[in-house]
Amino acid sequence: MGEYRLVTQHAYRPALIPIVTVIGLQIALLLAGAVLTETTFEWKGIGFMLSEYLKARDFVAVQGIVVLIAVVVAVTNFLVDVVAAFIDPRVRY
Secondary structure, eight states, X not given: OOHHHHHHHHTHHHHHHXXXXXXXXXXXXXXXXXXXXXXXXXXXXXXXXXXXXXXXXXXXXXXXXXXXXXXXHHHHHHHHHXXXXXXXXXXXX
């Protein structure tokens, strides 16, 4: 068995699982950082609108944005789990 085949078949796949997990976690951090970044630089986005709704005490809109962010994070975590199971068949749920 050559070194190339050994690395590609036995080393890459298990090494991809932590990489995919970190990429999924970064999406949640990007959404959390959007509020601070968009408020600081006054970019029009979901984080800026969240801060504006908080200032206006529009709690229904705040709840809607928080639920949207929570759904995006949950779907991202689910996709990370599916990709991890696809990459490494030893992962079982």
